[in-house]
Structures are given as C-alpha cells and as structure tokens.
Amino acid sequence: MRAVALRHEICDNLRLKFIGAVWHMTTQFSVAGVELELLRYPAQQESNLQAWDAADEHLLKSLVESEQAAVPTAIINDSFGALSCGLSKLNPSWPLFVETDARTSFLGTEQNHGRNQLPMDNLQWFTSRDTLPNHLALVLMKLPKNLSYFAHQLTRLSQVLPTGTRVLVAAKAKSINSALLDIFAKHLGPASASLAWKNTRVITCVSDGKPRPLAKEVTWAVPEYQLEISNLSNVFAANKLDIGARIMLDNLPKGDFKSIVDLGCGNGVLGLRTAQLFPEADIHFIDDSEMAVASAKANWARNQLPADKGHFYWDDCMTHLPEEVQPDLVLCNPPFHQGEAITDHIAWQMFLDARRRLKDGGILHIVGNRHLAYHVKLQRLFKNCTTIASNGKFVILQAQKK
C-alpha cells in the first residue's frame, strides 16, 4: 500500500510541477437505471481515459431491457469491472464467473466493487488458462483487440457450454464484419449482430455444443542468441521477435548486475538474454498479462536456465514487487496502448516505479519508438538520460538513479 501511495504522491507532484494541468475524466456511469462510480486502475494515472466504453453501456442496457434473470453468468474481458459491478448492482447475489488475463482488470474490478459498496461474495475469478465451470447459463464478453486470443477464448467456451447457451459480445460497430462472424462459427457457433447503438453492436452467438481442441502454442527461435521462444495467445509479439526487442537485444548494457527486472516482460525474451549474459543475477519478470508471465516462465525452463534465478510476477508494473527486490538494472520495452486506447501513461508509470525501486546507481534501460519522446520523461524523472543507440525508428535510452 505504501508503494502505491508513494507512487501517487510522486505522480501528483510531477503532474503539478511539469504538466501544469489536471486531467478531468468522467467517473459517473449511468445506464438503464444503473448508477456507478467507476475508475481505471490505478485510480491515479496520467491519462484522461474512462473506465468503461459505450459497448459496456450497450450490453448492460440490453440486459436490463430484456429483464435478464440472474443466472450463472461468465464475464470475460471486463476492463475495469463496469459489467461485473453493473450486474452486482442489479442483483448482489447474481452468480458471476469473471475471466481476465489482465492484472489491472482484476485490481480495477476489486477497487470499483469497493468504491460502490458492492460485496464480492457473488464473484469467482478465472484467468484465461483456468478451467471454466460447466454450468454457465449466459456469457458476456467484450471483444478484445487480439483476435487470436478471442478465438482461444471462444474455443475454451466451446469445451464447457451446453448447446444453446447464449454468448453476448459487445464491440465497436466498425470492428464487426463477416470475418469476425466466421471466427464465432468456427470456434463456438452461429452468430448475428444487433442494430447499432452509440456506434456499438452486441453480437449474439449460440453455442452449438461441439467442443473444439485448443490451438497449439506458437514457438520460434532467435538463432543468434540460441533462444527458443513460445507464446500463449494473448502475448505480445505473437510469432516473431518484436523489432524494438531486437534493437534492445543488440544493445544491452554492460555491468556487474546482480538483480535485473524485465518490466512488461511479454514472452521474457529480454530477461532470458540477460540471464545468459549475467549468470550470477536474479532475473525478475513482471507483466500485466497472466499469459505473458506464464510464457516467460515456460521459456525460462525451455531454455534450461537455473530454476532458482528466475522470478515471475503477475502485476501492474512494480506495484506488488517484494520490498527485498532492489534491482540494479530495469529493462523495459513499454506498451503504448491499453486495450483499444493509444496511451503512454503505462510507460510513465513504469519509469516512475523504476526510479522508486532501483538501487542508487542502478540503471533504467529502455527502447521506444523515436516519436514517443521518452527522453523527455526520463530527463524529468532522473535528471539524466543518455542515448545508447538509435536507428530510423527506435531509440535506446538509459537513465541512472543518482
């Protein structure tokens, strides 16, 4: 808790000092008689993004209008709990089975239930690798950006849903086309879309009761570093090395590192390479995606690295990293979107956390698209920033905690 409070304090100070403007975001959710106050996670962040979207509103509105009974319901890809809070508000004993791959979604849903005085006794959590219950009577989903992951989620549902179960998927109207409806038909059953409302539609898919096998993980090699990488379906860089990661691998820092954090590790390729270069070091892999953390862990074993030196955390940046971990190097290829939204607020949060957690003299070593101007952020935070390498598109930057 102290770590979160401290980050908010720093975040506040920097915001007032450097940005000179306070973000105003809407937090009042009001749809079909359901009133909630909803925040993103973390609640305090350098973005004016909202915790829900019109697709959430559309789904909840259609459930209220059809007087949906409180049957056992799965909720999948609910960003920060708008759907689960909405149903809990309609009926606090509505049995909810909430599946998410994102730690921020899990933490945000908890936070928003608390904020709206909604108990969570009616809710059970699942990651996208846990087995779902087989007595679901209704499924509500938000369409994720990654359609391979979506196909994986539908396939999982095909393995547990009785014939005729309705799956309602809310999405922006512009994301819905015949190719998407084919994905439903291939992995779960026939589907059709509603009329548009606020530029969104709700697709109704009816389970055909035929279980499908899960697709195999994708595996690929990075021959120049003798690494083999496998990726679960929701992991960044699905079937080849990311170009930002490649320039990072070609320009890793030198030093006598003992404790290294791979922040936003994805499949763990950066941390795996540092384990080869610095065999004495403990490597800490952190990602918001549970599948990413699972892939990094599997890749650690696949590349025969020593079990006691690899550590894995499903977390929002370094929020819950144990206090005794004091890195002397943090590696980071930061995300520049969250779901559909293009944003650099997570990069900012990662840099703040790195500054807070690095040992004195420790190094933050990052890669970024040149146009994102991360050097401005690092200079503000660390009061120093060195360009280590660059090509037309990417830049490798380093800042030292002094």
Ligand SMILES: C[S@@+](CC[C@H](N)C(=O)[O-])C[C@H]1O[C@@H](n2cnc3c(N)ncnc32)[C@H](O)[C@@H]1O
């Ligand atoms: C650009 S990818 C980099 C992946 C990998 N390090 C590489 O270089 O290929 C950014 C990663 O940050 C993760 N991420 C996004 N938000 C996060 C958060 N709040 N906390 C931790 N990781 C996060 C994403 O899941 C993704 O794996």
